Amino acid sequence: MSDIDRDKLNGYIRMVGGSIAQGFNCAISAAGEHLGLYAAMADRDSATSEELAEATGLSERWLREWLRHQTVIGHLDFDAANQRFSMCDEAAMVLADPDSPAFLGGGFDAVLAAMPSVPKVEEAFRSGLGLSYDDHGEACAHGIERLSAYTQKYQLVPQILPLVDGLVDRLRAGIQVADVGCGGALSTVTMAAAFPHSQFTAYDISTHALDRAAANVAEAGVDNVRLINPQEVPMPSDATYDLVTTFDVVHDTPFPEQLIADIRAALKDDGVWLCEDIKSFPTFEQNLEEHPMAALLYGFSVMVCMSSGLSAPGGAGLGTLGFNEEVARRMTKEAGFENFLRLDFDNPMNNYYAIRP
Numbered sequence: 001m002s003d004i005d006r007d008k009l010n011g012y013i014r015m016v017g018g019s020i021a022q023g024f025n026c027a028i029s030a031a032g033e034h035l036g037l038y039a040a041m042a043d044r045d046s047a048t049s050e051e052l053a054e055a056t057g058l059s060e061r062w063l064r065e066w067l068r069h070q071t072v073i074g075h076l077d078f079d080a081a082n083q084r085f086s087m088c089d090e091a092a093m094v095l096a097d098p099d100s101p102a103f104l105g106g107g108f109d110a111v112l113a114a115m116p117s118v119p120k121v122e123e124a125f126r127s128g129l130g131l132s133y134d135d136h137g138e139a140c141a142h143g144i145e146r147l148s149a150y151t152q153k154y155q156l157v158p159q160i161l162p163l164v165d166g167l168v169d170r171l172r173a174g175i176q177v178a179d180v181g182c183g184g185a186l187s188t189v190t191m192a193a194a195f196p197h198s199q200f201t202a203y204d205i206s207t208h209a210l211d212r213a214a215a216n217v218a219e220a221g222v223d224n225v226r227l228i229n230p231q232e233v234p235m236p237s238d239a240t241y242d243l244v245t246t247f248d249v250v251h252d253t254p255f256p257e258q259l260i261a262d263i264r265a266a267l268k269d270d271g272v273w274l275c276e277d278i279k280s281f282p283t284f285e286q287n288l289e290e291h292p293m294a295a296l297l298y299g300f301s302v303m304v305c306m307s308s309g310l311s312a313p314g315g316a317g318l319g320t321l322g323f324n325e326e327v328a329r330r331m332t333k334e335a336g337f338e339n340f341l342r343l344d345f346d347n348p349m350n351n352y353y354a355i356r357p
């Protein structure tokens, strides 16, 4: 023990203590989010715990501890002279406004949904077999839907689709579209509402995702969307679709080579595959040194994405960072796609590709 560097040891104690604290941060922030506390704080310049209790009808003592916790972790600010808590506009965009491009609120639910799976994940380390999306329960599907909601509701139609040559005109005129791995189908519903002459088929293998999708289709009142589980009715292999979309699906799926081949077979020769997938570097060394979100993405990978990719025997388990541009170019070329274009759309998390036969 005499060789132990005390400063280094203290550094590790602080770091690991911080990791443990982050587990609590997610749980307590999720509770606050569900109770509408971020929205309540964003609505007022500042508040005491008594004022917040008055406004929300919740217990003052619990609110006081929540406010203190949220201040200590940096979500809120505290004016000691007046004993008042507040939320700055920037924090409100990330925590309180689901329609903001910076909103991350759904992420707490996705993390919490994965937590009860720890014993199953331990077993997965032994067996090699991961958990499917459905193994995590409904909350995971909902959390992921909320995380991707802004892009799908507000950016997909006005900003992303126009980057694909000629696509918007074809959608307006009326084409056949498959949204594969649709999740809650916000992408499908948004496109279906914008392009009523086109027909949309949304595929997902998760029953929780398809339940969310059915609710979103009903709420939007669109009649040009049908939902299909491809394990029951496989995608057609006779060049049916003019457009196939995948939003963060290929890195998750157990058999990406098969999925890409299925997309090729389902796509017309003059069709296009719009593929969104996680932005990452080709090597771990680069992700370690340069990826600003590597910790978050490797966390998602072990608990959700790689696990999903290993949820069937022989699954590829690409992982969250495993379908980067280099891999995407190679795998799509091997499947017979000749034309690969990365679209010029700035997003911190994802790349967008227009891939054509």
Ligand SMILES: C[S@@+](CC[C@H](N)C(=O)[O-])C[C@H]1O[C@@H](n2cnc3c(N)ncnc32)[C@H](O)[C@@H]1O
Residues within 6 Å of the ligand: 133, 144, 145, 148, 180, 181, 182, 183, 184, 185, 203, 204, 205, 206, 209, 230, 246, 247, 248, 249, 252, 253, 254, 259
């Ligand atoms: C990360 S989620 C993305 C969901 C949605 N596209 C979004 O952006 O919110 C990936 C989805 O792909 C689905 N999935 C994975 N492999 C699939 C396959 N081969 N066919 C259809 N869906 C698949 C999963 O069930 C899950 O709902």
